[in-house]
Every structure is written in structure tokens, then in C-alpha cells.
Amino acid sequence: MSEQSEHFVKSFDQDLKKLTDMLVRMGGIVENQVALAAEAIMDRNADAATRTVEEDVKVDALEREIEQFVIRMLALRQPMAADLRLVVAALKATGDLERIGDYAANVAKRSIVLAQFPAPYSLGGLAHMATLVQAQLKTIIDALGSADSEKAVEVWRSDRAVDDIYNTIFRELITYMMEDPRNITPCTHLLFIAKNLERIGDHTTNIAETIYYAVKGEVIPDVRPKGDTSAYAVVRPRE
Amino acid sequence: MSEQSEHFVKSFDQDLKKLTDMLVRMGGIVENQVALAAEAIMDRNADAATRTVEEDVKVDALEREIEQFVIRMLALRQPMAADLRLVVAALKATGDLERIGDYAANVAKRSIVLAQFPAPYSLGGLAHMATLVQAQLKTIIDALGSADSEKAVEVWRSDRAVDDIYNTIFRELITYMMEDPRNITPCTHLLFIAKNLERIGDHTTNIAETIYYAVKGEVIPDVRPKGDTSAYAVVRPRE
Numbered sequence: 119m120s121e122q123s124e125h126f127v128k129s130f131d132q133d134l135k136k137l138t139d140m141l142v143r144m145g146g147i148v149e150n151q152v153a154l155a156a157e158a159i160m161d162r163n164a165d166a167a168t169r170t171v172e173e174d175v176k177v178d179a180l181e182r183e184i185e186q187f188v189i190r191m192l193a194l195r196q197p198m199a200a201d202l203r204l205v206v207a208a209l210k211a212t213g214d215l216e217r218i219g220d221y222a223a224n225v226a227k228r229s230i231v232l233a234q235f236p237a238p239y240s241l242g243g244l245a246h247m248a249t250l251v252q253a254q255l256k257t258i259i260d261a262l263g264s265a266d267s268e269k270a271v272e273v274w275r276s277d278r279a280v281d282d283i284y285n286t287i288f289r290e291l292i293t294y295m296m297e298d299p300r301n302i303t304p305c306t307h308l309l310f311i312a313k314n315l316e317r318i319g320d321h322t323t324n325i326a327e328t329i330y331y332a333v334k335g336e337v338i339p340d341v342r343p344k345g346d347t348s349a350y351a352v353v354r355p356r357e
Numbered sequence: 358m359s360e361q362s363e364h365f366v367k368s369f370d371q372d373l374k375k376l377t378d379m380l381v382r383m384g385g386i387v388e389n390q391v392a393l394a395a396e397a398i399m400d401r402n403a404d405a406a407t408r409t410v411e412e413d414v415k416v417d418a419l420e421r422e423i424e425q426f427v428i429r430m431l432a433l434r435q436p437m438a439a440d441l442r443l444v445v446a447a448l449k450a451t452g453d454l455e456r457i458g459d460y461a462a463n464v465a466k467r468s469i470v471l472a473q474f475p476a477p478y479s480l481g482g483l484a485h486m487a488t489l490v491q492a493q494l495k496t497i498i499d500a501l502g503s504a505d506s507e508k509a510v511e512v513w514r515s516d517r518a519v520d521d522i523y524n525t526i527f528r529e530l531i532t533y534m535m536e537d538p539r540n541i542t543p544c545t546h547l548l549f550i551a552k553n554l555e556r557i558g559d560h561t562t563n564i565a566e567t568i569y570y571a572v573k574g575e576v577i578p579d580v581r582p583k584g585d586t587s588a589y590a591v592v593r594p595r596e
């Protein structure tokens with residue numbers, strides 16, 4: 119290898135490391151937003167809600183920074199094959215992380231409304247859903263940092279469990295609304311909170327697919343489990 | 358200009374034209390999905406609903422095709438500066454179009470449940486919202502095809518109107534739920550349908566920002582109007 123091309127490879131590797139570090143940093147902030155949003159709902163913690171929303175500025179700034187860094191890398195390093203896949207993957211993953219941050223902020227905003235109402239029922243199901251989603255997110259950020267396709271597949275498979283809980287919560291909330299009209303406003307916000315958590319799970323799954331493709335050069339050899347069936351849900355009031 | 362670099366520029370331009378054509382084709386399918394989904398709700402047309410969902414396969418296939426074409430262009434043509442921005446913009450826009458298709462499919466699925474219930478109230482607000490969103494989408498796909506940053510800004514500004522209708526519909530639907538528990542299931546699906554239309558408007562706005570940046574090399578010099586205030590909505594039953 120010539121001195122020049124050796125220097126070139128080193129520069130690319132350094133840039134890729136910097137890019138990965140930025141992504142993992144963004145992932146860390148987003149992970150913290152999801153944890154804060156869960157705290158805001160479960161503990162009626164308005165301070166946690168405010169912090170979740172405030173963190174969004176940092177996330178948006180990091181997304182722009184990563185995008186510009188990717189464009190610079192593409193222009194200066196002109197990566198090929200596997201290297202190119204990794205750079206494009208970073209661009210896709212940053213978009214998913216930004217959306218996850220947005221969903222967490224939306225959950226936090228709704229927690230402020232929820233705190234004005236008595237809890238219509240146990241939030242156990244929602245807490246369980248939040249815990250699962252946070253665990254997936256943590257694992258996928260680790261997988262981003264280490265380009266670990268096996269961990270990515272593991273997360274990809276676990277999304278089904280999140281969808282199952284979501285479908286149960288959806289039906290439960292509608293039942294609570296039917297029991298007492300005073301439950302309708304808080305339960306509507308809880309419906310959207312549950313939906314947001316389900317969407318966070320979906321974006322985590324997207325990142326899993328992106329990592330797998332970047333590392334292996336092919337898509338996950340399996341059909342994505344389509345678990346959210348709530349669009350077809352019918353719940354009728356008792357006669 | 359040497360013969361070789363002239364050939365190179367021509368090849369890039371040809372590729373860019375092909376890329377734009379693919380994007381516009383994808384946009385056309387997605388636009389049709391949104392129109393079909395609106396028909397499915399307004400006219401209780403189950404056939405339109407099925408076709409909306411079926412079109413999703415084409416959209417997903419085109420997204421993958423565009424992604425692979427972008428990766429090939431980056432590797433073979435190694436575009437710089439404005440050319441590079443256009444290619445990266447195509448990658449971002451295809452992601453937004455894919456999501457819009459998903460939201461249309463979700464609206465269509467819910468229309469099938471809705472058809473099992475008497476319409477709880479006039480769907481006029483929703484129809485108006487759907488018309489606005491379709492018009493925005495049509496304009497943004499034109500703007501994609503012609504790299505028209507002025508049209509993009511126009512669409513970007515019009516999203517506020519969609520958000521305003523959404524906020525009104527959100528409150529109205531909650532009121533209908535409170536009036537009669539039999540309205541709760543259909544109104545919940547209508548809430549998510551309205552939310553999906555609002556999200557389609559958001560993704561259209563994303564594409565507007567992407568086009569502007571690609572063409573101008575800078576972000577739209579204005580703060581994005583944040584119009585969906587429904588996360589903070591409180592509606593209480595009449596005493």
C-alpha cells in the first residue's frame with residue numbers, strides 16, 4: 119500500500135470513528151429522553167417532562183451536524199462498497215433517532231395534561247411497554263457503536279412483544295373510556311402515548327435493519343413481523 | 358472541458374434525471390394512495406381501502422430501488438457540492454414518501470372498521486383536511502421533479518392550515534365520544550386517521566425543507582411553524 123493510500127484509509131477510519139461517536143452520543147441523548155418521558159408519565163414528574171422537550175434542541179442540532187459530516191465524508195473520502203454502506207447507514211439511523219426524540223417529547227407533553235386528571239387505571243401495561251422499548255433502544259445504540267449485526271437481529275425480533283402489549287393497551291383504554299366519560303380525555307392522551315412508544319419501537323427496528331444491511335450487505339433474511347393490529351380493532355360498549 | 362469529463366458530467370446528469378424520475382414515480386403512487394385512502398373513508402369504499410394497502414408493496418420496492426441507485430451513484434459518480442446535495446436529498450425524500458404511503462395504508466385499514474359503524478357526525482372537517490394534504494403532496498412532488506425551491510417554501514408555509522384543522526377535529530371528536538359511548542370506537546379510529554393526515558402534512562413539509570436545502574445549500578430562513586397543539590388539549594365532559 120502506498121503511503122498516500124495508507125494515509126487515505128487512516129483518514130477514512132478516523133472519520134468513521136468520529137461519525138460513530140456522534141451517532142452514539144445522539145443515541146444516548148435520545149435514550150435519556152425516552153427514560154425521562156417514561157418518568158414524566160409514571161411519576162407525574164413535570165420537571166422530567168420539561169427536560170425531555172428541552173433535549174430536543176440538542177438532538178436536532180446533532181442530526182444536522184451528522185448530516186453535514188456525512189456529506190463532507192462522501193465528498194472528501196469518496197468511500198466505496200462496505201465503507202459507503204456504513205456512511206449511508208449513519209445518515210438513515212440519525213433520521214430514525216431524531217424521530218424517536220420527537221416521539222419522546224410528544225409523550226412528555228401529554229404527561230403534563232395527564233397530571234391534571236386522576237389516573238383512570240393502573241399504568242402497569244404502559245410502564246412495561248416503556249421498559250421494553252428502552253431496553254431495545256439501549257441495545258440498538260450499543261449495536262450502532264460496535265456495528266453488531268447479531269444484536270441488531272435480536273432487537274428486530276423483540277419488536278413483536280412491544281406490538282402485542284400495545285394492542286392490549288389499545289383495547290383496555292377504549293374500555294375505560296366507555297365506562298366513564300371523564301376518562302375520555304386522559305385515555306385519549308394515553309392512547310397516543312402508547313402509540314408513540316410503539317412508533318419508537320418501530321424506529322428502533324428500522325435502525326436494526328439499517329445496521330444489518332450496512333454490516334452484511336443484504337437485508338435480514340426474514341419477513342418483518344407486523345404486530346400492530348389496532349387499526350382493525352373494534353370494541354363495543356356493553357349493552 | 359476534456360472529452361472524458363464531459364462524458365462524466367453527461368452520465369451524472371443522466372443518472373440524476375433517472376433518479377428524479379424514480380422519485381416522481383414513487384410520489385405519484387403515494388399521492389394516489391392518499392387519494393384512495395380519503396375515498397375509502399368518505400365513500401366507505403372497501404375496494405379503495407384494499408388498493409391503498411396493496412400499493413404499499415410497490416412503494417417499498419421503489420424505496421429500496423432508489424436507495425440502491427443512490428448508493429451506486431455515490432460510488433460511481435462521486436458527486437461533489439450541489440450535485441452531492443441533490444443525491445442525498447433524494448435519499449431523504451424517498452424515506453418521507455415511504456412513510457406517507459404507510460400512513461395512507463393505515464388510514465385505509467381504519468376505514469374498514471369505520472364502515473361497520475354509523476358515521477358519528479359529518480366528516481366535513483376530515484374531508485377538508487384530506488383535500489389540503491393531497492394538494493400539498495401534489496405540489497411537493499412537482500417541486501421534486503423540477504427542483505423548485507419556491508414551490509417548496511409555499512408548501513412549507515401551508516402546513517399551518519392542516520395543523521389548525523387537526524386541532525379542531527381532535528377536540529370535536531373527544532366531544533362526540535363524551536356524548537355517546539357507542540361513538541368511542543369509531544371516533545378513536547377517526548382520531549388516528551386525523552393524526553395520520555397531520556403526519557402526512559409533516560412529512561410533506563420535511564420534503565419541502567429537503568428540496569430547499571438541496572437547491573439553495575441553506576435551510577429555509579424561518580422558524581418552522583409548530584401547529585399541532587393537541588398534545589396539550591384538555592376537553593372535559595359537561596357537568
